[in-house]
Each structure stands twice: as C-alpha cells, then as structure tokens.
Amino acid sequence: MSESRLLGSDAPLFTAFDTALVDLDGVTYRGPHAIPSAPPGLAAAREAGMSVVFVTNNASREPQTVAAHLTDLGMPASVGEVMTAAQAVAALMLESLDKGSSVYVVGGAGLRTAVAEAGYDIVDSADPAPDAVVQGFSPDVSWRELAEASYAIRAGARYFASNKDLTIPNERGVAPGNGALVNVVVTATGVVPPGAGKPEPAMFRLAAAKADAKRPMVIGDRLDTDLKGGRAAGFPGLLVLTGVDGVREAIMAPPTDRPSFLGRDLSALAVPHPAPVSEGDRWRVRGATAWVDGGELHVDESEAGPDGLDGARAACAAAWAAADAGHEVRVEVTPGVEVRSTHG
Structure with missing residues (x-):
C-alpha cells in the first residue's frame, strides 16, 4: 500500500x-x-x-x-x-456466479452489454426467479426497475452493484449517484450488495x-x-x-x-512536485510552512509556489502528522482555496 x-x-x-x-x-x-x-x-x-x-x-x-x-x-x-464499473462488476460476478445464470439488470446499455459478454442470460423481470440482480447507474432507472430488483432479491437472488457512489457531479451541480439508488433496494430488502467499482x-x-x-x-x-x-x-x-x-x-x-x-x-x-519537509513541529514545502498549535492548523503561505498549492501541501503534512499522533485538528482558514477551480 x-x-x-x-x-x-x-x-x-x-x-x-x-x-x-x-x-x-x-x-x-x-x-x-x-x-x-x-x-x-x-x-x-x-x-x-x-x-x-x-x-x-x-x-x-x-x-x-x-x-x-x-x-x-x-x-x-x-x-x-x-x-x-460495468466491466468490473461482470468480472466480480464471474468469481462466484456460474456462466449461464439468469440475471436481472438494473442500469443502462453498458451494464447489459458487460453482463451479456460475461456469459449470463439477461431476464427482464423478477418473475423467472433470476439467479442474480446487478445494479448500475443510469439516469433512466425507474421505480419499476427498483421494485423488480427488490422482488427478485427477496425471493433469493444474489445482489451485486457496479459501484456505491452516493453522488455524481454534472454540469448543473451534484446529483444522486448509483449508491443512493442502491440504498433504495437495500432499504426494501435488507441485503447489502458487494460493489465492484471505486x-x-x-x-x-x-x-x-x-x-x-x-x-x-x-x-x-x-x-x-x-x-x-x-x-x-x-x-x-x-x-x-x-x-x-x-x-x-x-x-x-x-x-x-x-x-x-x-x-x-x-x-x-x-511538473515536479515538492515533498513536505519536517522541521521540528513545522512542515515546509519550499517557501510555505504549516503547523498545528492548540489543535488549530496554521499556515504561512506567503510563498505559495508556482501553482499556489505549496501552503496546501504543507497544511496536509502538518494536519496528517498531528491527526495520526492522536491530536485534534481544526481548520479555520483553508490554504490555497483561491486556486480551487470549477472550470479547470
């Protein structure tokens, strides 16, 4: 690691x-x-x-x-x-679910293709008593699909999830992700699926x-x-x-x-990336320095470096060292925040 x-x-x-x-x-x-x-x-x-x-x-x-x-x-x-994540969950399923098993798919075309290419038989409802349910993100997932998944799982189907991200960013902001929809099925069934994605x-x-x-x-x-x-x-x-x-x-x-x-x-x-250097109770990255005193993080980023992030790097080093030693860390002012970019 x-x-x-x-x-x-x-x-x-x-x-x-x-x-x-x-x-x-x-x-x-x-x-x-x-x-x-x-x-x-x-x-x-x-x-x-x-x-x-x-x-x-x-x-x-x-x-x-x-x-x-x-x-x-x-x-x-x-x-x-x-x-x-569709390819990853198909690989995960192959570890414990025989090829040829029947699978109800909740998700988009990418997931259906990956499941089919892995050798599984895709069914379109809970009525055939599928061997497994696999769920992945799609903006078109409906209540009916979540309900069919719940019926199948409660009847004994194995349950897999491509990933469990609770949110997903898009051009308008942050929206519910696959994990939020997985939690709907978990609430209905009490079954928590293994995830394959990040x-x-x-x-x-x-x-x-x-x-x-x-x-x-x-x-x-x-x-x-x-x-x-x-x-x-x-x-x-x-x-x-x-x-x-x-x-x-x-x-x-x-x-x-x-x-x-x-x-x-x-x-x-x-570009190269400078490593934080420990100097007693302080951490330095080029001309920026950070330390924790009385539980509060302090940063001198008067020289923040070419990308404006040397203070942030020093702050991470100081805060992590303090936290790992069992000390409280409070962040009153965030270093480098002015370079946080929403447009790249």
Missing part, C-alpha cells in the same frame, strides 16, 4: 509514472463539456510516453461510447483505454493490467472513491481540484483516503 503521506517527485509526474488511471467526471469533463485544461494536459502526458486508462464508475455507457465522447471533447481515446481496489488493478503498467498512478477528484481505491490498490494518487473535493477535504482526510500528490488540474502531470 502506498504511504499515507504526501510524496515528492523531482521529475514531472508523467515521467515518474508510466500509466495514468484517470477518472472522468470532474477530472476530464463535466457533463457535456471538457474541463479546459484536460485535453492539453493529457496530450502532453501521452507525448511524454505516459499511457492512459480512463476509469469510471459510470456503468450506463459502453466503453466505445465513452471513448467516442472523450475523442469528441479533444481527448482521443480507444475502447481498450476505458475501464467501466473505491474497490480490483477495478484499478484491472485498469492497470489493461496497460501492462509497471508504475501506475491514480488521478481523481474524489477522496472517498478515486484516492481511496488507488491507495487500497497500492497506487499513488493525484487529487485534482476540478471536481468534488478540495484542499479542505484533503487536509481532513483519513489515512485511507489521502492523496499522494495535489494538483490544480491535469496540467499537474507536467
């Missing part, structure tokens, strides 16, 4: 690591629009020799649809460079295997899915500030969810 602290890299990340396992929503695009820094950031990484695999918890779309969407947004991608480590390992990665890194905007899953898989993670979580959330993150690197956006792949 990667260390529960910020790391440093004297070389740009796109040369220090051979493969980027990149989240989609909040990292490369938001809804129908690319985050402006994403296409040039990924193009520079590819030019430097870095492989890219796009890893998404969205199980509604087929890999070719995801690849076409990315290509249309200026980020050329092939089908083989996409790993969806933050489960298997999805990242499958994605790394696609690229034959030797030194992969995870890039995401969510600590509790992207960064937690990457850390569980043993891969360092870069938190970018173009989506759900920001500097404050990183500072307060538990050890399981902490990133290894901080960046404004995907342009962070093209």
Whole structure:
C-alpha cells in the first residue's frame, strides 16, 4: 500500500509514472463539456510516453461510447483505454456466479452489454426467479426497475452493484449517484450488495493490467472513491481540484483516503512536485510552512509556489502528522482555496 503521506517527485509526474488511471467526471469533463485544461494536459502526458486508462464508475455507457465522447471533447481515446464499473462488476460476478445464470439488470446499455459478454442470460423481470440482480447507474432507472430488483432479491437472488457512489457531479451541480439508488433496494430488502467499482481496489488493478503498467498512478477528484481505491490498490494518487473535493477535504482526510500528490488540474502531470519537509513541529514545502498549535492548523503561505498549492501541501503534512499522533485538528482558514477551480 502506498504511504499515507504526501510524496515528492523531482521529475514531472508523467515521467515518474508510466500509466495514468484517470477518472472522468470532474477530472476530464463535466457533463457535456471538457474541463479546459484536460485535453492539453493529457496530450502532453501521452507525448511524454505516459499511457492512459480512463476509469469510471459510470456503468450506463459502453466503453466505445465513452471513448467516442472523450475523442469528441479533444481527448482521443480507444475502447481498450476505458475501464467501466460495468466491466468490473461482470468480472466480480464471474468469481462466484456460474456462466449461464439468469440475471436481472438494473442500469443502462453498458451494464447489459458487460453482463451479456460475461456469459449470463439477461431476464427482464423478477418473475423467472433470476439467479442474480446487478445494479448500475443510469439516469433512466425507474421505480419499476427498483421494485423488480427488490422482488427478485427477496425471493433469493444474489445482489451485486457496479459501484456505491452516493453522488455524481454534472454540469448543473451534484446529483444522486448509483449508491443512493442502491440504498433504495437495500432499504426494501435488507441485503447489502458487494460493489465492484471505486473505491474497490480490483477495478484499478484491472485498469492497470489493461496497460501492462509497471508504475501506475491514480488521478481523481474524489477522496472517498478515486484516492481511496488507488491507495487500497497500492497506487499513488493525484487529487485534482476540478471536481468534488478540495484542499479542505484533503487536509481532513483519513489515512485511507489521502492523496499522494495535489494538483490544480491535469496540467499537474507536467511538473515536479515538492515533498513536505519536517522541521521540528513545522512542515515546509519550499517557501510555505504549516503547523498545528492548540489543535488549530496554521499556515504561512506567503510563498505559495508556482501553482499556489505549496501552503496546501504543507497544511496536509502538518494536519496528517498531528491527526495520526492522536491530536485534534481544526481548520479555520483553508490554504490555497483561491486556486480551487470549477472550470479547470
């Protein structure tokens, strides 16, 4: 498992690591629009020799649809460079459910295709008493589908979920995710399904295997899915500030969810990253310093560095060290917050 602290890299990340396992929503695009820094950031990484695999918890779309969407947004991608939660849950099902078993699918075309390609017989209601139910995100999921899933599960069907994200970001804000809809079925049945998508480590390992990665890194905007899953898989993670979580959330993150690197956006792949240095009870990143006194986090970020995040890096180091030693940490002022970007 990667260390529960910020790391440093004297070389740009796109040369220090051979493969980027990149989240989609909040990292490369938001809804129908690319985050402006994403296409040039990924193009520079590819030019430097870095492989890219796009890893998404969205199980509604087929890999070719995801690849076409990315290509249309200026980020050329092939089908083989996409790993969806639908593919991951199909792999999970194969570990304990025989091929040829009947499965009721709640979700979009991507999930139905992945389940069918895994060798399962898809049924359209609970009446045939299916062997299993699998649920993935789709904006078109209806009450009827949730009810059919509940009937089948209460009758003895196995239950699987592509992922359990409670929310999903889009161009209008934050909306309920697959986890919220899974909880509807859990409420009706009392059965909690295993999930295959992030933050489960298997999805990242499958994605790394696609690229034959030797030194992969995870890039995401969510600590509790992207960064937690990457850390569980043993891969360092870069938190970018173009989506759900920001500097404050990183500072307060538990050890399981902490990133290894901080960046404004995907342009962070093209630069070295300074490592925090311990100086007594203070932590320094270049000209920025942070410390915890009386439970309160203090930051001197008068020299915040080229990307404005050195104070945030020092703050993470100081806060994590204090929290791991059992001390309270309060964050009254969030360092680097002025560079938090919602548009890339």
